[in-house]
Amino acid sequence: MKHRHLVVDLGNTRQKMGVFEDDHLIYTDQRLVQNLDLKVWEEWRREWDPHRIALSATIQLTDAQHEWINQNKVVQANNDVNYPFNVQYHTPETLGQDRLAAVSAVYALYKKKNVLVIDCGTCITYDFLTGDGDYLGGNIAPGLRMRLRSMHEYTNRLPLVEFPDEFPWIGQSTEQALQTGGVGMAILESKGFIFYLKENYGHLTTVLTGGDAGFIKKYLTDECDVHPDLILYGLNEILKNNEI
Template sequence: MNLIIDEGNSQIKVALYKGDKQYFFKSFGKDHFEGDFLEELSLKGIKKAIVSSVAKHSRERFAFLQEYTSLPVLHLRADTPVPFSNQYASPQTLGCDRIALVAGGMKRFPRRNVLVIDAGTCITFDFITKKKEYLGGAIAPGIAMRLKAMHHYTDKLPLIEEEDFDTENFVGNTTAKCMLSGVYNNVLREIEGVIAQYKKKYNSLTTVLTGGNHFYLAERIKSTIFAAPFVLLEGMNAILEYQKRI
């Protein structure tokens, strides 16, 4: 059994895989993670583990895994061997979450051009060719970040929380609704425009959508996409499995 741990900006996601099949998944808060984890899961039967983190001091935070067992833990980094050719011009700056997303997209759709869109704190676009060449992509502010930025960088615009905004009614008739339309409607059009760009340049394109806002966006994006909430975890598992073959 493989233990997969993904530490994001707000939560820590934990999964168990045997081969390609997921047997367990749960999101944990960052406070009291060690105690909550050990209460929820037994380390018996786990052969290998991989950790991906966008936060500082992750090695210290997850050191308890080796304190309780001799479990080998792979901390995913930019120089970790992966099952694709990384053509990024500055690979040392590439986030481990994006590496895992690419591996997951490729695992799901081998021999195809794949665009993975992660709609979370930031909206990231990552592209890998059918020849297993990762070329790069784009990073843009996410929905919550855009709402907060308008309030932060102006004197009068209010702070608005995320909501299930109806983009069919995109003409805002209050300041708050104008802000919501400017974020939600524009994010949708932005994503659809990026997908169209890639389709024009690369044939047989498959688009995978994941991230915290993927449920909202998947219902509204008109382009053909595959909603895949666990593609990052699947990518981490694929990277861990790849270590056995090198």
């Protein structure tokens, strides 16, 4: 009989789900977080009848959701479960569950390599795992849409500009300056961090995930892998490493 796992990644913008059958991702779905409802989890559970369920959540859960998690023996990607790498973050109890799932995925996929995960979601998170299995930590930076929106919201006169399909490196209008400042300069931040890690740790594999990964990849000259379902794979790994 096939072993089926349901995994759910609840981010600040979107909720992503995946179904694994014997380690193969056979189905994915996503919903905007605004339409969050326990009914969605219940539908997924009924439809897929999983043996086990894993969850990462970066938003506050409701009492009803907590109850559902307990009833269904859901494994959550928090500090209470086992990881095959050394978590060297000084506050693992406040570490994002999506980040632990991301590191779980690259630990399994890129054995013995130094890996930087850049999760380009609501926030951009940078997480660094060494080839010796030490997760040293990383950084949290504003996401692309957040950067565009905050310049409008924190100033008196700057407009809210559209997310650009393309941008010039040297902005020549207010709109372009904001668009390039918002998204282009964030890309240089990624390039700068990749450069820093290469200088200090030698070899580096960079893996991009999250809603804006494809966009950022287009402008990164450094070689990197885009893995849209990385967090889902990480949650499946966490299920394999933790009996409940």
